[in-house]
């Protein structure tokens with residue numbers, strides 16, 4: 001049986017025209033207002049009701065902008081931070097939460113007035129001096145410091161602020177962003193970001209978007225970055241290290257900033273040089289690139305063992321191969337611009353980015369997508385790839401397992417065979433256009449596929465996304 005989508009996902013049909021720039025769309029505000037468990041009275045809920053991460057995000061407000069100021073010294077691993085979140089109350093609020101793990105909070109102010117706060121697990125509970133009215137815009141300023149420690153995910157990989165020998169590898173999927181700044185930690189709530197990061201002279205701090213300014217004085221360098229298009233908190237980075245930096249503008253006018261650990265530089269160069277052509281190819285296949293900036297952060301972070309599609313500028317734990325670059329680049333459309341409404345729909349990110357790798361091979365003299373599909377389909381019944389259906393990874397522990405990536409991509413290949421190439425690629429481009437800088441849910445993707453193809457595709461999606469065990473050949 002096809003599981004019912006959680007409330008948050010079902011409600012996203014109201015999301016038609018999504019945010020442009022940092023403006024908070026009214027529809028999203030109403031979505032955030034109704035998502036999550038009901039609360040008693042004017043208290044913001046402690047989570048947005050995501051079935052996999054019930055405490056992720058918070059109820060009662062929608063963020064508009066984050067202004068992060070961070071100082072970090074890799075030698076002591078000490079972080080000093082001030083985060084100012086600008087938000088709008090979606091209900092009357094006498095109290096609301098932010099998500100933050102570890103660190104010491106030294107002060108909280110709401111609209112510049114000192115506010116009471118306490119900590120409870122990952123919730124930073126804020127009581128403003130005066131209640132916030134429904135619809136009221138407000139700012140909350142949190143000063144904090146300490147030694148950030150990453151969350152260890154179920155696959156054993158660290159997630160969040162991960163110290164390296166010369167700085168930090170910073171990525172936050174699915175939960176790690178709250179290890180380095182207080183946030184509304186769910187992709188439903190996107191905002192624009194400013195970053196001001198100060199590090200010892202000689203190191204470079206790289207965040208999302210565009211570098212606005214870089215200044216050295218008194219042995220420290222401050223980097224100011226701006227991510228103007230809306231971004232989910234897990235896609236924020238402020239990675240630090242001894243980096244070789246290269247800046248250029250592509251023929252298409254994209255602002256590119258690459259930061260590479262010198263020990264990885266030789267291996268990374270030939271792959272990073274392909275970024276403009278990969279983005280140009282993906283723009284042809286998926287529709288216009290959604291951001292004004294691009295680039296790569298290539299770190300040496302042996303304990304991490306993954307890359308992340310941090311918005312505009314993926315972060316790699318070591319020099320990536322071309323497939324990985326194609327994958328993280330495809331996420332800029334699938335995952336970053338079109339964000340999840342619920343973590344359960346993770347195949348909308350990983351299945352699509354994996355299928356982008358197959359398509360890239362196919363169109364660049366490599367294996368056909370059919371051949372890649374066939375090779376996977378040969379896997380015996382007890383292979384990991386058939387462990388669970390990708391539309392229902394059951395909990396937050398299996399988000400990055402093989403079925404989500406491989407069987408997710410196989411689902412798209414089956415769709416392509418069922419509707420033909422012309423309709424299939426129109427579906428992809430319509431999807432990225434309609435949900436650009438916004439959100440998408442699986443049910444909406446199925447609807448769109450049926451609408452553009454004129455076919456009933458329910459059983460195809462049921463078999464590939466939701467039915468247990470290895471699907472029979474159609």
Ligand code: ARG
Pocket residue numbers: 153155157158159173174306307308309327328350400
């Ligand atoms: N989204 C990343 C990718 O497929 C994988 C992130 C894995 N994260 C983790 N905490 N294990 O490119």
Ligand code: ZN
Pocket residue numbers: 327328331349350353
């Ligand atoms: Zn991925």
